[in-house]
Amino acid sequence: MMDDRQTLQAALFYEFSLEDHVPQDHLLRSIDRFVDLAPIRVHLASFYSAIGRPSIDPELMIRMLLVGYCFGIRSERRLCQE
Template sequence: MFKPKEFSQNEYEFVSIDELVPDDHLLRLIDKYIDFSFLLKKVRPYYSEDNGRPADPLILFKMMFIGYIYGIRSERQLEREVKTNVA
């Protein structure tokens, strides 16, 4: 971005997301102590397995939960935050 346009970087570095997020991060602790799998049974009647696009209700719920915790009221802003923040 700050280099001249003729400069090209051809090296790759592999990074593990687990290494980027500290062990004591709030979302890691929530994931460790709260089992959200009970939600799958609750929402199963509302999802069709053979019609429409596949969806993961756990991810959708966790995103809304994160929005609530961090006070993000806009779903668009929440989507941008989830893409931006690795945790």
């Protein structure tokens, strides 16, 4: 009976690893190696409110803008789709 549950539960989730899907020589890996955006989160923390809906992570936003610039994606909606 336990095996049936594990099989059914495994069907609800999927495993996805970026390491398996992004080639080692991809442009994004080069950018990630040289760009450290961790201090930005600390620097901008005072501008984000603790109440209300959580904001977009500033590090993620800047990374997305870099990707959009590198790949010539001008639309934020298209950037999210890509």
